[in-house]
Amino acid sequence: MVIDTMTKPHNLIASDRVEGTAVRRPNGDKIGHIERLMIDKLSGKVSYAILSFGGFLGMGTSLLPLPWARLTYNRAFEAYQLDIADEELKRAPSFGADKDFDWGDRSQEEALHRYYDVPPYWGGF
Template sequence: MSRPHPLIASDRVEGTAVRRPSGDLVGHIERLMIDKITGQVSYAVLSFGGFFGLGSKLLPVPWGKLSYNTRFEAYELDISESELRNAPSFGADQDFDWGDRSQEAALHRYYGIPPYWGGF
């Protein structure tokens, strides 16, 4: 029998539910964005809305904004419905411009946490 540990394989994170502190479902983790140089997880891209993946939106969230809730066996994101609707997002048939640091900075300002690369 293995002991519990704080590490998780990336393929086990993908598909994990993201919930509000109340337990309400926000969406699911579609993928993680990892800094190539440091190896640090920088963002979780959440899938939400739509029906069976059709019409769903992708929401890039700074990794530091999520925490794991063992009670729900899900990642927790404290975000209201209106904050979710107004959050920077993109369509499932598009991609976020990860090469544009100003877009990343805007994400961090929206969520009120410093960027993983420093500054604000």
């Protein structure tokens, strides 16, 4: 039996469909969009969403690694929801489009999780 997944609702989504999806506040105001996902190679779980935030026409844009647990999907907005003020986002750990976050530095990841007040995906503090 062939199941047509395009017509039946389900909770799974392809990563290329997440990239570019808007990130909005609970009131619907747009914050930015998901640039890419970071997936843990061993568990296969999404660990971070990289939020493209600020700037104009790609200039001055910050890329913020957000712990995946900090986002929720809002069906009404067809967007991921993040309840955080612009001032907090401006102070958040980030990197520019011309350089990458050091994913090999666990202390940077720990600081990131402390900033967003969510436990790390690998467990404990």
